[in-house]
Every structure is written in C-alpha cells, then in structure tokens.
Amino acid sequence: MTKALVILAPGFEEIEALSIVDVLRRCRIEVVMAGLTRNVVEGGHGVKVIPDKSIDEVRATDFDAVVCPGGSPGFENLRKDQRVVRIVKEAFELNKVVAAICGAPTVLSDAGIIKGKECTIYPGMEGEILMGGGRSKEEDLVVVDGKIVTSKGPATALAFALKLAEKLVDENVVESVKKRTLADIGVRFQ
Secondary structure, X not given: OOEXXXXXXXOOOHHHHHHHHHHHHHOOOEEXXXXXXXXXXXXXXXXXXXXXXXXXXXXXHHOOEEEEOOOOOXXXXXXXXXXXXXXHHHHHHOOOEEEEEOOOHHHHHHOOOOOOOEEOOOOOOHHHHHXXXXXXXXXXXXXXXXXXXXXXXXHHHHHHHHHHHHHHOOHHHHHHHHHHOOOOOOXXXX
C-alpha cells in the first residue's frame, strides 16, 4: 500500500493538514501523522490532533511521500527542527514525493532540494524560494516539478491534496475522489 507521512508542528494550518490527510486516505493511501512530539499537537486555530507517531519514530524510507503543511507558526516550527529538514532531504534523495504548502516550502528550501525547481509558496514569501535556488511560480495555485509538489495556502489545500494523490495512486482513484468531493465541478476562486 502507498504510504504518506504528514508532519505536524505546533501552529500547523488545520485546513491544510486535515484536508491532506482526508483526501489521501480517501484515495486509499495509508497516512501517518507524525508530530514533533508524541503528544497532542495544537494547530494555529486551536484544533488539537493526536499524531499517530512522533517524528523520532519515522523514517523517510518507510514512505512514498513526505508532506509538510504550513500555517504560522507551524512552518517556522517545521523549518527550525533539524529532524524535519533531515527527513525531507532524505526523502528527496530517495526519489520520494516531497510536498509542502503555504509557508512550508521554506523547509524544502532549507533542505537544499529546490535548486532549479519551480515552486510556489504563500504570497509575499517568494524570496524564500529564490534563496533556496528555486524558481517562483506566483501565478499557479499548485506547482509540480518532478517529485516536488508545492501550493499557496489554505484555499488551495484541496487542489494540492488531489495533485499530490495523482503522484501516488492510479488516476481513476483520484478521479473518483474528485467526483465524490465535488472537486470536479470546476469551482473557481475569485
């Protein structure tokens, strides 16, 4: 079974983290939520989540994808934790899918894995992509460059999760989930 690791840090963006977990599980992907501690992790808006494991209990080799949700100060807590940076870098080196949304592409930048890659990030943070040697694509809500998937923020979480699923499972499974969640009706954000 395809497996994805979603890393939760205090202050994570709930819409992003929980949309990713929900969509991937609907696509029959085994998702493990790893917290920076084994205890309850509180999101930026007070939602408390009990992670499946601590980050100390997981390894990149055990997963097909490593995903970093954003949020503030969630993304900052992710990027300053060297265990997170190490797992992201290791996943990339093992040719796994590495994904980040909102401010969390900073973790990919810090891990040194976006050099020459097209990425997107929360508006106003494009300099973080450039500092990591990446190419910022401000006009796109979700950007895929090889095995790296990035997205802008909470309103793009569903599109991001579905695009991530497309990298991991059969397109028919993803299309079925799009239909069941009404993601296929062409809703446009104004």
